[in-house]
Amino acid sequence: MSSTPPPSATSPETASGAVLIRSAADVSDLVNSGTARGRHARMIVIIALGGIFLDAYDLSSLAYGLPDITKQFGLSSAMAGLVTASISVGSLLGALIGGWLVDRIGRYRVFMANMLFFVVTALVCAVAQDAWTLIVARFVMGIGVGMDIPVAIAFLAEFSRLRGKGSKGSRTAAWSPAWYAATSGCYLVIMLLYFLLPDAQLGWLWRFTVGFGAVPALVVLLLRRRYMNESPTWAADQGDLEGAARILRQSYGVDARVADDVPARAPRPPRPGLASYARLFTPPYRARTIQSVTVGVAETFGYNAVAFGLPIIIATLMTQGPLTTIASSFALNLVFALTGGLLGIRWASTKGAWPMMTLGFAIQLVAITLLGLIGQPSGTAVVTAGILMLGAFMFAQGFGPGAHIMSYASLGFPTSMRGVSIGFNQAVLRLGSTLTLFFFPVLSSGLGTDVYWVILAAPVLGLTALLVKRWEPVGFDADAEERARPAPETAAHSGTAEHSGKH
Template structure:
């Protein structure tokens, strides 16, 4: 249940990030926004996530996983309702920023839970559970489009401009559910408690959550210590000789997959409606199919591939397929016949399948499993906060680039998987199966 609740946080992240993707056209019309202003609305959530991830990573290591997780659930409830009721673009941007701050805080704590409440190898391993964030993510994006479709049929046609408000506001519901069930199932990470010197608390968690009869030895030093206040030096730890190459590689892989994913996934309704010339209902349906069929199946495959062959080979193959898909879309251009439209949708599907099974599933393994418990939150937070810069640029510039370049924008996006492949080929580091606290692995 702890793993399920942690994945529930990931579900909320994806739902809230996706909820305005379809509605951006209606938001532009309702508030009279220019392309640049629309880009600011889209990117504000990612800007908030940058600061939320940096701060959240530090707080996760200092205050514990449980406290930060509960705090960011409140962010989701307040920001979702605030966005849904926003009277103007300025208020919408402010609440989108707040929503992003909660998303940024949630990723380090959710991934820490997945890594620290899992075994090293085998079924339910750290590698497979950190990869499980991918199908949870795509399940949320698919669920978002299902909500959009349901509201589309329930609302009278003259009120379809309000679709985005209902969709965004619905995001408060699962956050409230998680808050209500937290006391029964959620617990602190035993790894974190032990790392803080609170061995009795760690043993208690093992007994409650695992049924392991853990006891503290009579001669053990059981004295919870106050966390050292290091400030920016928390991040400097990631660039010590032992972790430097892992930190840089994880960051480049994350930037590459995030830039490409944000441009394609959040620009999906724009691509289908604009480049493929589809109407509103067809756009919703095609977006849903692409997420549910291609991305979800890819994410589930990514879990199966986590232990064998591992994160490095699967991520490399995923970037290679993404590169081929972007080149195909660029060569197809603006399709004129049914055959070319289907080919373009298949290329989009191939991109999303490869994303979900490869870099989308496993870039979190590089960021989460390469560090010991003491700096895991900082490592994930630094990685997420910094790569959110790439997603911010993608969300801001994709509408502008798409308007100016048309189908040639895919030549630009093809640079993302190339960057990822370069980072992977520079060093073959395999985080799955590696025990970061013991410094051993395959």
């Protein structure tokens, strides 16, 4: 595996120690090499993960409260599914719009704008007096969630080095433990409120849980205002070398300067329109897009059915009481999923995304098969075995598909189209989430434990997509690939072979 050339190879230092920038490639190489480091850059990564934390908290905050909502508002199973799925419908729309805006107007502006969605809608959900108010508020909240993920993942990729400790692969994988920390935190809030609220007021538990989401949203918003900055590679890609140099000085502490013989602002490339989504289906990106979407659909179907369905599975299929249901859901997310996610960060740079995703789907295949064979558990030992199988599924999710679907959606695509690649990927995944969250309560009530055989389709699909084409995105420099490609008119004559990305 070849290493990224040091910045001095393309951006020589002056006698005063300043690093000269002549092109967007110099900025990309400076970040990729790991030479550019700084406290603000690390804070930007942490804040981006804070956005992921909020996304997961808001998506899972109704997981336990759905029975109480159904009872309070007198909902049918179809309406209950609509309440659950409304946030995913909103996030589908938000992902498409957000992915396009991230590439068109920049990462910073989108990042700063969407936090208001979380604060306002969390409070509206908490005081909703009817089902339709709750559905609309969760839908708008979903738009914020959908917009946040493309920009957060873009920041994780573009404020990280290409390889080694703190690499793009490790930091995009970090979205996974941030997600599970949020779901664990959500269940911890539920557990604390369960003990604090009088028995007569437990029906209000879901309102406090959803409303509490406004608190961390305000914290992240304040931190963003202080530390956030535009991605230097995006600014350089837009022809603003002076702006990229300023960001490198502010966020990385690197004395970057535009060379005197280079204009500070190069001709600006055309702003991407919605048609930029069509580029995802041109070589060499078509195969990557199809594979990333396929493994993503498999991951999101399995995860939503199991993780968001944990309260239903434990309470209904395993016939456990409310305290056992809350405690088990909390433990499964904290002990198994979060631990797996942390290992996913550690293994991303050394083992890569493909081996970890393949192993993760294989473990999930075994776990769901055993749950299907167990069926309706009877006796403490069998119930414990069933919960451990759920734990194995969540652990594999953490280090495998859960950690690396973002690597597939982002690292195989250059800065100029990273937003739309993540946005399109997330939109398709949210469609899968919507269908899963809507139909899972119906399927679980109608099929009982036979629902496991439906969930089994997820790891089967994921393994099939990975085995058809072994594509490794971790450590791959998509910006360098794009710069090396012939101009469109040249490519039309010579032909452009699709880069396999295997290294």
